[in-house]
Amino acid sequence: KGEVGNTEVNLMKKQVSALQGQLTMLQAGLAKFQKVAAFPSGQIVGNKAFVTSGYEGNFDDLRQRCLQAGGQLEKKTENAAIQQIAIIHKKAVFLGINDIQTEGRFKHLNGDDVTYSNWQLGEPNNDKGAENCVEIFVNGKWNDRFCGENRLILCEF
Numbered sequence: 001k002g003e004v005g006n007t008e009v010n011l012m013k014k015q016v017s018a019l020q021g022q023l024t025m026l027q028a029g030l031a032k033f034q035k036v037a038a039f040p041s042g043q044i045v046g047n048k049a050f051v052t053s054g055y056e057g058n059f060d061d062l063r064q065r066c067l068q069a070g071g072q073l074e075k076k077t078e079n080a081a082i083q084q085i086a087i088i089h090k091k092a093v094f095l096g097i098n099d100i101q102t103e104g105r106f107k108h109l110n111g112d113d114v115t116y117s118n119w120q121l122g123e124p125n126n127d128k129g130a131e132n133c134v135e136i137f138v139n140g141k142w143n144d145r146f147c148g149e150n151r152l153i154l155c156e157f
């Protein structure tokens, strides 16, 4: 009684409580939406999503479809997630990685240098001087490969 702002404090408590409820609903809704988006063969790792359309294409196709997505493969757990997609489709997958600009210097689509890598023994070998793109095999290992080859296309969001 007579305390300044008491009514306002109680009103705010009610509003915070309502917001908490709405936030819980939103989190549950988002968790469900992530599962839907990843179905049937997408993979979620932390806050990254690795998704394929199931179609094969060359590196230009991948660049066109995925450049705006922005994510990139940076660690072992993410490599394992992409390997799972290769296993499910029984196909090698093109990564958004290439050394088109400078031979031997592999970069992500956004131009960042590649830090994590998982090359197969003896790779990258730039076979016939014509391999600037990177495929990941069902065994999870990487091989540099001709960019015009068709491979399963994967975007990292």
Ligand code: 291
Binding pocket: 123, 125, 126, 127, 131, 143, 144, 145
């Ligand atoms: C050899 C290795 C790989 C190379 C591959 C391609 C095959 O692996 O030298 O490093 O990327 O050949 O050059 O390309 C074609 N057109 O056959 C053979 C098995 C994957």
Ligand code: CA
Binding pocket: 123, 124, 125, 126, 127, 131, 143, 144, 145
């Ligand atoms: Ca190679």
